[in-house]
Amino acid sequence: MDSVVRGAAIYLFLLLVFRISGKRTLSQVTTFDFLLLLIISETVQEAMVNDDHSLTHAALLVITLVGIDIGLSLVKRYWKAAEKVLDDIPLVIVENGRLLEDRARKCRVDLGDVLHAARELQGLERLDQIKFAVLERNGGISIVPKSESAGD
């Protein structure tokens, strides 16, 4: 019984904590972000396994995690509001070469992050070359460059 309870508790707890912490936490921008994720995974593993190294316990944990995941994806399909609550939504943070500072601040994203994404994804040099920058649900930033032919 406790295999399912532990698996479910950890899944829901992690979902809650990562939704509370915001988009950027999951994005692994710096090496430390990546390390943090590794450490979290190690910590959680200990509590889930709880000294029970049987095949059955391991299988039940996996089944529970996957089962809840599938269940939630069905909930998301039939109830649109649930999708926003569980998965988050994207947000425009640069519009027509202008950084929307209020939104960026609230999302804890700065101009440096946007320019980094612009260089990496589109080879752009400056903010005014960006038509849209969108902070995606997974914490990454996607860039839509200004098309040169349009002349804006």
Add this chain to the structure above:
Amino acid sequence: MSRDRSRFDDGFALIDGSLQLEQDLRFQRRQWIAQRIGWGILWALMAAALAGLLGRGPLSKRTAVDPSGTIAVEYDRFQRERAKSELHLTISPAAVRDGRVQIWIDDAYLRRVQIDTISPPPVAVRMEGTRQVYAFAVEPSATPVRISLHYEHQSVGSLDGRVGIAGGPEVSLSQFVYP
């Protein structure tokens, strides 16, 4: 500040007339508020844990002493399952009889914990009704006898226990064990 110029039925807005995106500023604002509340709760939990309310800390330390001062037990009011815990007993030298001091712990408590070591080790252990009695060899002297039990809780929830001197005063412990 940009505005969604039009909204399609499937929840995708058209930003600035060209970018099709499932942005929802109203939901976003409410989410920011919820997140900040969540951060407050996170930090409050950290503070509570540092203080000991979630196991092992200054606010968690208790000492149970009997009115005559013969036996005192230092323990943690809040503990966690399968975490290393300790009980420290201080017995007054008056309780030493024939080079021995005998401590009992009630069985109901012992069944919900797993004792790792007792320091110093007892010279004898026996069952007496609903209690387990531990006998320790003690040189007669004026210093109080100090005994430490290192153990782990095996179950979750409220736990009351009684510890006493065989044929003498007793104290009760009240603990709460987090999963």
